[in-house]
Amino acid sequence: MGEKKHAFHSMCSYLGCFPPRVPRQALQALTRRGDLVLDPFCGSGTSLVEALLLERPCVGVDLNPLAVTLARAKTQPVEARDVLTRLRELASEYPGGADMESVPEAVHTFFHPRTLAQLVYVKEQLGDSPEDLFLRGALLGIMHGKFRKGGGTAYLSIDMPNTFSMSVGYVQKFVRKHGLKQPPVDVFHQLRERVVWLFRGGPIPESPRATILQGNATSLPVLLETARISQVDAVVTSPPYLGVLRYGAFNWLRLWFLGFEPIAVDRALDGTDSLDRYLSFMTSFLLSAGQVVKPSGAVALVIGDVVEYGNHLPLAERVWEEVSGVVPFDLVRIDQDNFDEKSKTTRIWGEEKKGRATPLDRVLILRRRAQRKVSSRLGSTGADSRKAKAG
Ligand SMILES: C[S@@+](CC[C@H](N)C(=O)[O-])C[C@H]1O[C@@H](n2cnc3c(N)ncnc32)[C@H](O)[C@@H]1O
Incomplete structure (x- = not known):
């Protein structure tokens, strides 16, 4: 395929989708052919299409029925x-x-x-x-x-x-x-x-295969079990933004076509609108991911910098500061990706509405600890873990 992006990536606009080269680079750097890759916030399926093109079987999870529809449409083999x-x-x-x-x-x-x-x-x-x-x-x-x-x-x-x-x-x-x-x-x-x-x-290759599940990224073990998957080799994903992205309201016409209520979709996705809630959410998600990623498996999280109370906040670093010692992962490194403004879908809002997003994205790369260190905080909820840490 070279560096040209596959036409299926352009099937339908999707809020907050990342440029295909980002998951592609992460997949090439962190996984091998045949590795099972999970994107627990798969959105329109960008990373899944890239995984299939690179001959990695994959699992996509998203709570939004529009995302699930698009990810399935792009990844089920058809002529x-x-x-x-x-x-x-x-x-x-x-x-x-x-x-x-x-x-x-x-x-x-x-x-x-x-x-x-x-x-x-x-x-x-x-x-x-x-x-x-x-x-x-x-x-x-x-x-x-x-x-x-x-x-x-x-x-x-x-x-x-x-x-x-x-x-x-x-x-x-x-x-x-x-x-x-x-x-x-x-x-x-x-x-x-x-x-x-x-x-x-041309089409997406017939093999390997993708599995797409509708559900919450904070309940990965139970969700993956429904597809008889207990472990994955790696995670490549871009989690929801800090701040309210109204996936339902901004897609009410498409959701009408699919038979879903936009308000219900937004309500289900609610929960990352303050830094505190976002960090709790990311802790719960990484605890859940810790139960399904194989020992030594890599996790790549694309997390954009934000502006918080007028200050530039490197959110990926803030997330690591919060979860380090609580989740069963070690930090490998934090890469920088200065995305072209035009390739980020948050550009559609213009300055006043794009909220706290900035053009600078970072990739937080973690590795699953080989030996599960038993921590009294592990297994508690994100919020409890955070309280324990603060105390
Ligand atoms: C930044 S977007 C991912 C976009 C994707 N990388 C793409 O290229 O299309 C984040 C996604 O997380 C989903 N999401 C938000 N909260 C979730 C949760 N608790 N569990 C699963 N998915 C969630 C949203 O529906 C959205 O599709």
Whole structure:
């Protein structure tokens, strides 16, 4: 594949996704072919795609159903030919309309009535076959976005400045202000174009395989057990940011398509909005990871620097300071990665809304202690461990 990124990485925008070269470098440095790699905050599956391309089987975990859908869509082996055949089948069986009764008013703002009817039909028809998983992921990627400069669109919606769902009020104002019209695009045609575009570099190799689980990264042993996995060789991941990233609210349209409530998604993901809560969360997560990473296995955590009360805070260092001696890992090193601003998805908010994120990311590299040192704090909750440490 060389250094060119695989087209599947561009299937759908995802908040806080990292550039593929970051997990790739970590995987190359810390793992070998055949090693089982875990990303416990897999998001849209960037590290998982890279793991498969580097011939590492992998497990992805995320609490967000949108993340799980995208990670599955990108990593289940499928052939372009079979996906296109399934799409032709859907198009040929389309009855020419759909039951629109349960479609929320807000959704109508985005789409031409004919497009929306097709979208509702496809929503109801897609199942769990690898072809359908791929089509669902590809469709999420074209639900809304910007028109081409010369006219025309690769998307299904009105001309939107970015590919995240802004609030309904904002969209309605935007539509009025710019006199926007919903384009009468054909879902089957747009989706076909997208599928062909996504497969331009070929499919993901059929082997090794990825397993994607929906669940909490603070309960890894129980979660992995459901897939009959007891240990992994390494962890490569970017944990949630310190601060509130509203994965649900910013994706309410995609979540409608998947049948989930954005508020419920945000509520489930809540918990990292203050430094104190974030550090407790990271302690619980690393205690949980300590139970599934093999002795001497490596953990690479991509953690961005933040601004806290006006001061630049190297968060990766702060996390290590907090967890050192509490979790069963030793510090290998902390690398720096000065990401290009353009490659970070937090750029979409602009200065005032990107919160505490900065362009500087660091990679905290840990190694699982070979001998489990018995600590009275090990096994307690993150918050308890932190209190014990402070005392
Ligand atoms: C920074 S994003 C990871 C993005 C990913 N690296 C990518 O390239 O798409 C962090 C992810 O953590 C997930 N998350 C937040 N809290 C979680 C938890 N307690 N357990 C599992 N996943 C969680 C969020 O849904 C989000 O997808």
